[in-house]
Structure formats: structure tokens, C-alpha cells
Amino acid sequence: MSLSSPPPIxxxxxxxxxxxxxxxxxxxxxxxxxxxTLRSLHHSEDxxxxxxxxxxxxxxxxxxxxxxxxxxxxxxxxMEPMGLIWSMRPVPGSRTxxxxxxxxxxxxxxxxxxxxxxxEDFRGNSPLVSMVTERWYMGPGIQRIEISDxxxxxxxxxxxxxxxxxxxxxxxxxxxxxxxxRSALLASRGYVCLAxxxxxxxxxxxxxxxxxxxxxxxxxxTLNLSFFTFKFFLCGSVLGxxxxxxxxxxxxxxxxxxxxxxxxxxxxxxxxxxxxxxEPSMKVDVAKINCPLMLVNGCDDQNWCSVETADDISKxxxxxxxxxxxxxxxxxxxxxxxxxxxxxxxVAGNFMVYSSNEKVIQRYGGKTKPHSDAQDDSxxxxxxxxxxxxxxSHRARM
Amino acid sequence: MDEKHSxxxxxxxxxxxxxxxxxVILVQNSxxxxxxxxxxxxxxxxxxSWHAFxxxxxxxxxxxxxxxxxxxxxxxxxVEAMGLxxxxxPVPGSKPGLRMRKKNVQAPMVVTISVYSSHLTEGFGDQxxxxxxxxxRWYMAPGVRRIPVTEDGLTAxxxxxxxxxxxxxxxxxxxxxxxxxxxRxxxxxxxxxxxxxLDYLTCKxxxxxxxxxxxxxxxxxxxxxxxxxKVLGSRIAMLGLSLGTSVILKMAVHxxxxxxxxxxxxxxxxxxxxxxxxxxxxxxFSKNCGNxxxxxxxEVVWRDLLLPIPIDLSLKVDVGKLQCPLMLIVGEDDQNWCAYESAMDMKGMMERAGNSHLLTLLxxxxxxxxxxxxxxxxxxxxxxxxxxxxxxxxxxxxxQTLEHSRAQEDAWRKLLVxxxxxxxxxxxxxxxxxxxx
Numbered sequence: 001m002s003l004s005s006p007p008p009i010x011x012x013x014x015x016x017x018x019x020x021x022x023x024x025x026x027x028x029x030x031x032x033x034x035x036x037t038l039r040s041l042h043h044s045e046d047x048x049x050x051x052x053x054x055x056x057x058x059x060x061x062x063x064x065x066x067x068x069x070x071x072x073x074x075x076x077x078x079m080e081p082m083g084l085i086w087s088m089r090p091v092p093g094s095r096t097x098x099x100x101x102x103x104x105x106x107x108x109x110x111x112x113x114x115x116x117x118x119x120e121d122f123r124g125n126s127p128l129v130s131m132v133t134e135r136w137y138m139g140p141g142i143q144r145i146e147i148s149d150x151x152x153x154x155x156x157x158x159x160x161x162x163x164x165x166x167x168x169x170x171x172x173x174x175x176x177x178x179x180x181x182r183s184a185l186l187a188s189r190g191y192v193c194l195a196x197x198x199x200x201x202x203x204x205x206x207x208x209x210x211x212x213x214x215x216x217x218x219x220x221x222t223l224n225l226s227f228f229t230f231k232f233f234l235c236g237s238v239l240g241x242x243x244x245x246x247x248x249x250x251x252x253x254x255x256x257x258x259x260x261x262x263x264x265x266x267x268x269x270x271x272x273x274x275x276x277x278x279e280p281s282m283k284v285d286v287a288k289i290n291c292p293l294m295l296v297n298g299c300d301d302q303n304w305c306s307v308e309t310a311d312d313i314s315k316x317x318x319x320x321x322x323x324x325x326x327x328x329x330x331x332x333x334x335x336x337x338x339x340x341x342x343x344x345x346x347v348a349g350n351f352m353v354y355s356s357n358e359k360v361i362q363r364y365g366g367k368t369k370p371h372s373d374a375q376d377d378s379x380x381x382x383x384x385x386x387x388x389x390x391x392x393s394h395r396a397r398m
Numbered sequence: 399m400d401e402k403h404s405x406x407x408x409x410x411x412x413x414x415x416x417x418x419x420x421x422v423i424l425v426q427n428s429x430x431x432x433x434x435x436x437x438x439x440x441x442x443x444x445x446x447s448w449h450a451f452x453x454x455x456x457x458x459x460x461x462x463x464x465x466x467x468x469x470x471x472x473x474x475x476x477v478e479a480m481g482l483x484x485x486x487x488p489v490p491g492s493k494p495g496l497r498m499r500k501k502n503v504q505a506p507m508v509v510t511i512s513v514y515s516s517h518l519t520e521g522f523g524d525q526x527x528x529x530x531x532x533x534x535r536w537y538m539a540p541g542v543r544r545i546p547v548t549e550d551g552l553t554a555x556x557x558x559x560x561x562x563x564x565x566x567x568x569x570x571x572x573x574x575x576x577x578x579x580x581x582r583x584x585x586x587x588x589x590x591x592x593x594x595x596l597d598y599l600t601c602k603x604x605x606x607x608x609x610x611x612x613x614x615x616x617x618x619x620x621x622x623x624x625x626x627x628k629v630l631g632s633r634i635a636m637l638g639l640s641l642g643t644s645v646i647l648k649m650a651v652h653x654x655x656x657x658x659x660x661x662x663x664x665x666x667x668x669x670x671x672x673x674x675x676x677x678x679x680x681x682x683f684s685k686n687c688g689n690x691x692x693x694x695x696x697e698v699v700w701r702d703l704l705l706p707i708p709i710d711l712s713l714k715v716d717v718g719k720l721q722c723p724l725m726l727i728v729g730e731d732d733q734n735w736c737a738y739e740s741a742m743d744m745k746g747m748m749e750r751a752g753n754s755h756l757l758t759l760l761x762x763x764x765x766x767x768x769x770x771x772x773x774x775x776x777x778x779x780x781x782x783x784x785x786x787x788x789x790x791x792x793x794x795x796x797x798q799t800l801e802h803s804r805a806q807e808d809a810w811r812k813l814l815v816x817x818x819x820x821x822x823x824x825x826x827x828x829x830x831x832x833x834x835x
Contacts (some may be wrong), residue, residue, distance in 0.1 A: 062745070126562065
């Protein structure tokens with residue numbers, strides 16, 4: 001580029017956003033009708049590099065708008081305003097089985113969006129222009145409180161303002177540990193949210209995985225938190241839903257001999273669940289549920305037989321006259337890990353088996369584009385479900 | 399449990415924005431047609447508290463949208479999307495003469511926005527709001543780098559935009575209050591211009607020697623930018639307010655070193671002795687201090703110091719010799735400098751010289767001297783330390799808050815378009831390749 005030719009202008013708006021918010025990427029001052037590639041790059045807390053890219057052509061005014069123009073290929077194609085985020089994957093040469101999950105939610109995800117000349121050959125060029133954008137799980141003023149005592153362990157997120165707020169208990173799955181990002185995001189949407197750690201509890205008094213632990217948690221939330229209303233919501237994924245439904249005293253002892261492997265030697269666990277579904281003693285009597293229940297399932301879930309489970313729950317609840325409490329969202333070509341919007345799709349990932357400390361790669365399923373659409377749609381529906389039942393449920397509101 | 403309390407929601411989008419970006423404030427789930435007060439509170443770095451408030455009535459769905467609904471009173475009225483920022487005032491009981499200016503640009507300005515039941519005008523601290531949120535307003539976009547500059551004897555701070563560069567450059571000059579004021583340069587870097595805020599009155603050289611800097615100090619600053627690896631040496635502009643304008647006009651016409659791509663002069667004048675430079679300028683102002691007036695509240699009015707505009711060409715910069723595009727921004731109620739009269743005189747000189755096609759003149763009725771980036775609270779009067787006498791005095795800047803705030807918003811938008819057009823366009827001007835800005 002000669003000194004006299006004008007530099008391109010790249011803008012990402014908003015430059016600081018919550019992770020479930022869309023942005024607009026616009027480039028101007030380009031040579032007209034020329035090939036360019038827009039690329040996003042993120043360096044994760046684990047030290048891996050993730051990227052996405054789309055191939056574009058500038059128009060006659062020298063402009064590329066990701067919101068309005070077609071990507072002609074890359075990690076995504078078509079008109080995809082947020083393709084630079086949801087289609088991110090580890091850069092070539094990375095370790096296998098990676099999954100992008102933010103651990104420290106008090107800092108933003110930094111994503112660099114850059115523009116290159118060319119299409120397939122873009123990697124050989126230096127970027128013409130680039131911008132850093134911040135993606136946050138925590139909105140301004142959200143308070144994070146570490147809960148770490150003998151009885152309970154987790155991260156509590158409280159919105160700013162006088163309250164009181166409805167509360168949410170957030171449970172993740174069999175991977176264990178403490179994952180706070182969904183709770184932080186829910187707090188940014190107006191809820192007190194407790195991300196609960198119920199595996200790897202260390203010095204905890206209560207037994208791992210016993211129902212008593214969750215009762216303790218429930219009591220904690222209703223008694224100790226002055227900013228808490230009587231409205232209480234359980235949000236669980238993977239093992240979470242099973243916990244919510246589990247009868248007291250029983251633990252999940254899967255029929256682990258039902259695990260299969262696929263052509264990549266990745267473990268498929270969905271048949272374990274299918275076997276469990278056949279055992280009445282392993283199922284919670286969902287006929288006794290008295291509150292609205294929303295089930296979000298991926299039809300290509302290779303880890304848990306979510307759709308079959310939902311069928312089973314639906315049948316039982318219908319028979320008990322409770323069918324009106326149930327909302328089901330079954331997403332085609334969607335896998336197991338239905339995360340907040342724009343989270344990169346993980347079709348198979350590293351997993352540490354709790355009981356044996358064995359490291360395996362589990363297959364989660366799903367095709368990237370439909371899975372990403374499902375994340376976007378389900379999140380909006382989850383938020384409106386929460387709003388309806390936790391904010392002003394006494395008024396008829398859409 | 400009071401259901402009304404747990405229902406009302408308040409959102410501000412975006413919750414983290416640049417200081418010149420608009421936001422949308424939405425109240426939802428209140429009772430239909432209820433009286434509400436939306437309240438903004440900000441505590442400055444210096445510890446002073448500022449607030450603003452407006453009275454609304456929710457619609458049939460129980461909602462208020464500040465961008466669309468009418469405020470019936472408070473610190474602003476009418477439909478004002480950003481009124482809660484530009485109408486911020488020191489809380490009752492504050493010291494007089496306060497002015498809001500951000501010192502640490504690496505941290506955001508945090509504003510708490512709350513909604514209260516009924517129409518309140520005071521006692522906000524005694525009532526529990528229905529809901530409240532925090533909003534961050536940033537001068538620096540993500541990836542903008544702040545670099546203190548002390549080489550070549552300069553006292554400056556350079557802000558580089560995000561990305562590999564190189565970028566067009568800009569030298570940013572403030573006025574007679576001195577100090578190293580960074581926020582405007584930080585904001586311009588957030589718009590893709592490598593901007594350097596330059597202290598030229600209280601810089602290290604002056605503090606150590608007691609002498610005022612000469613022309614070569616500014617040329618050193620220009621050369622620093624020109625040879626910087628992240629700056630496009632042929633695309634450098636200057637922006638100045640008040641006394642900064644005087645420096646820019648002199649340099650733009652007379653400096654052999656500076657080849658400016660364009661210049662923006664805010665609230666200033668071309669009147670100055672052609673013999674000499676900054677020191678002679680300051681002496682000339684002192685000589686005319688007999689023209690100082692005082693309001694009935696003993697506020698200092700300095701606008702007459704350079705009036706009447708001289709005809710003598712030895713007392714003003716001959717802008718007819720200007721060779722780069724110039725934007726002049728003036729408030730017609732400027733009580734500190736005769737900026738409007740100066741602008742009219744400059745326009746006449748350029749028309750007679752045949753270079754008026756280079757001039758963009760923005761003149762705003764009822765706007766005052768302190769034309770700042772948008773949504774910053776208007777200061778009609780504030781405490782000012784005079785550089786010569788070292789005395790603090792209450793100075794009248796002028797302007798009526800509503801018109802001044804509108805003028806700031808309009809002027810900033812046009813300033814950005816002007817800079818972009820001149821710094822980012824192809825070598826041949828008149829390029830229509832930029833989309834509507």
C-alpha cells in the first residue's frame with residue numbers, strides 16, 4: 001500500500017458488548033469490488049488460539065458490511081452478522097478436543113477482528129486494519145460473591161439496583177467444577193444467580209451428589225439473601241436436569257457399559273441414558289412437578305438422549321394432567337452443548353470421567369450452523385420464559 | 399411483598415459505550431400511566447457528585463423510552479435521548495464553579511441510572527428506587543494504546559488506535575488553562591486517528607525554566623508524529639480550542655516544517671501579534687486586560703480583550719494564505735473569546751483572497767466557549783486559574799445549556815466527518831467513496 005492511498009476504516013459496534021448481544025462489523029475506504037477476508041482471533045485463557053473468517057467482496061463504494069453482505073466461504077458462509085463469533089474454532093495445529101469456556105468472568109473475552117486482502121490466500125498477507133472488541137459475561141455493576149463455606153460452594157451474581165430480584169440456581173453437568181459464565185450472564189439480565197459447584201467439593205461436609213446438598217443450597221438462597229424473592233428457578237443442563245428430578249437418596253450410577261465409540265474413537269454416551277430410561281426406579285416421578293418446566297433438547301445429542309427423555313417426561317406429565325406445565329424445544333441437527341448465543345460449537349470435547357479420573361473425548365453432536373441458531377433461539381426463549389414466570393407472573397404478559 | 403417493586407425493569411443499551419455514543423434507556427413493567435422519575439448520578443474523580451433527573455409518565459404498557467418519550471420537567475424537558483448526561487449538574491450543596499473533566503481516561507465514567515416512583519425533584523437519597531443500573535462511558539475504545547511522550551523535550555500523551563496502523567495523526571491543543579488534557583485525544587484515537595495531546599503552557603520545559611515555549615516546540619511535536627512508525631506522515635491534522643486555535647492558525651500559515659492535511663479551530667481567534675509567538679500573544683492579551691468586564695455576579699468576561707478585530711495585518715494571521723482545509727467552530731454566546739467576530743473576519747479575508755473553498759464555518763447561536771465532545775455537561779461559568787496571575791477566578795464561558803449541548807453534538811459529528819474526509823480520503827479530494835456518516 002503506497003503512502004498516498006487511503007487506509008481502510010474498520011468499525012465494530014458496539015465495541016464492548018455482552019456475549020449475547022450482536023455487533024455490526026463494517027469496513028470502508030476499500031478498493032471497490034475486490035476480495036477481502038475478515039477474520040476474528042481470540043486467545044483463550046487456556047492458551048489456545050481460536051479463529052473464524054469469512055470471504056467478502058467490497059461493493060463499488062469500497063464497503064463491506066458483515067450484517068448485510070454475503071460471506072462467500074471461510075468458517076461460515078451466507079449472510080451471517082455474527083458468523084465471526086459462532087463459527088470460531090481452534091486454529092490449524094491446535095490441540096484436540098478443545099472447548100471454549102470462560103473461567104474468569106470478571107474480565108471480558110477479547111476478540112481481534114482483522115481485514116486481509118484476498119480470499120484463500122489471505123494468511124500469507126499482513127492485516128490491513130484490525131480492531132479489538134470486548135465481549136462480557138458480566139454487565140456493569142454486577143456483583144460477584146464467592147460462596148465458599150463448609151456446606152456450600154459456588155459463585156453468586158447480584159445485579160445492581162435495590163432489588164429484590166428473582167433468583168436462579170444454575171447447575172452444570174457431569175464435568176464438575178465451577179462454571180460461572182451462564183450465571184453472570186443471567187445476572188446481567190436481571191436475576192440473582194448462583195452457579196453451584198456440586199462435584200469436586202473438597203472439604204465439603206455433605207456427601208458428593210446427595211440430594212441434601214441441593215436442599216442446603218435452596219435454604220441458603222431463601223434465608224440468607226435479603227435481595228431474594230420467594231420466586232426461585234432451577235436452571236440445569238446435562239446432569240443438572242437429572243438432579244432436579246432425582247428422588248432423594250439415589251445417585252446416578254450409569255450403565256457405563258452402554259458407551260459406544262464413533263469412527264474417531266470419540267465416546268458416545270447417549271445409550272447410557274436410553275438404558276436408564278427403561279428403569280422406573282432410576283426416574284424421578286415427574287408427575288409430582290407443580291411448576292412450569294422448560295426442556296431444551298438437541299435432536300443430534302450424542303451425549304444424552306435428551307429427546308427420548310423429554311418424550312418420557314412429557315408422557316408422564318400428560319398422564320398426570322400436568323402437560324400444560326411443560327414447554328419443549330427440540331432443535332434439529334443440534335448437539336448436546338446448548339450454550340449462550342454465539343458460543344463456538346463444540347462437536348466433541350475433552351472430558352474427565354469423575355469416577356475413574358480417565359480423560360476421554362466425548363462426542364456431543366450437532367452441525368455448527370443449526371446448532372448455533374439453536375443457541376440463539378433457545379436463549380431468547382429461556383429469557384422470555386424466565387421473565388414470564390419470575391417477573392410479574394400475576395399479569396398476563398407475552 | 400410489594401409486587402410493584404419486583405416488577406419494574408430498567409435497561410440502558412449499550413451498557414458500556416464510548417462517551418460520544420448514544421444510548422437507549424428503557425423502563426418496562428411499571429403500572430400503566432404511572433408517574434416516574436428517571437435519575438442519573440455520577441461521582442467524579444475529584445469526589446464531587448453530579449445528578450440529573452426527568453419526569454415521565456409510562457404508557458399503556460407500563461413502559462418509558464427516553465429516546466421517544468417527552469420529559470415533563472426536571473433538569474431537562476422534551477424528547478432528549480441523552481438529556482440525563484448533558485444536563486448533569488452538581489448536587490445541591492456543592493462548591494460553586496465546578497466543571498466536569500475526566501483525568502484518568504483508562505477507566506470509564508460510571509453513571510448510575512435509577513427509576514423512582516412519582517415525580518421527585520429532591521430527596522433521591524432518602525427513597526428506594528424501583529430499579530437501578532450502572533452504565534459505563536469510555537473515552538478509550540478497546541485496543542487503544544496510551545503512550546506518555548517525554549522525548550524531544552515534549553510533555554505529551556499519544557493515543558494509538560487499535561490495530562497495526564499506520565494511522566493518520568493529529569496534534570491536540572487545549573487552551574489557556576494549561577495542563578495535559580487527554581480525553582479528547584483518547585476519543586479521537588477511538589475513531590482511528592493517532593492523536594497526541596500536547597501540554598504547551600505547563601510543560602516540563604516551562605515549569606523548569608519559567609519560559610514560554612517557542613514555535614519549535616510545536617514543530618518538534620509535529621516531527622515526532624511525522625516520523626512515528628505508526629503514523630502516516632503525510633496525513634497529520636491539528637485540533638485546538640481557545641488559545642490552541644491561535645497556535646494552530648499561526649503554524650498552519652507560517653510554519654515551514656508543518657504541512658497540515660487539515661485544521662480544526664474551536665472557540666478561538668486569529669488576532670495575535672505577528673511579530674513573535676506564544677509569549678508575545680500572552681503579553682498582548684495582558685496589555686488589553688483593561689477590556690475585561692465583570693457580570694453582576696463578579697464573573698470575568700474576557701471576550702472584549704481582542705475587540706475590535708484589527709484591520710492591521712501585523713495583528714492577525716493572514717488566513718488568506720492558508721493552503722489546507724480549515725474548520726472553524728464557534729459559539730455565538732462565547733463570553734471568553736470573540737470567536738464569532740474573529741470567524742466572520744477570517745471568512746471575509748479568505749473570500750477576498752480566493753481560498754474560502756477551504757473554509758467550513760460552524761456557528762452556533764446560544765452556544766458558549768467550552769465546546770466539548772457531546773453529552774458532557776455544559777459549564778456556563780467555572781472556576782479558572784489564570785496562567786499569568788496564578789489567581790483563581792470565576793470565569794463566564796457563556797452558552798445556554800440546551801442549545802450548547804445540541805451544538806456540541808452537531809459540531810462533534812461534523813468534526814469527525816471533516817477529519818475522516820481529509821485524513822482518510824484518496825490524494826485527490828472530493829472523493830465520494832465514504833458512506834453517509
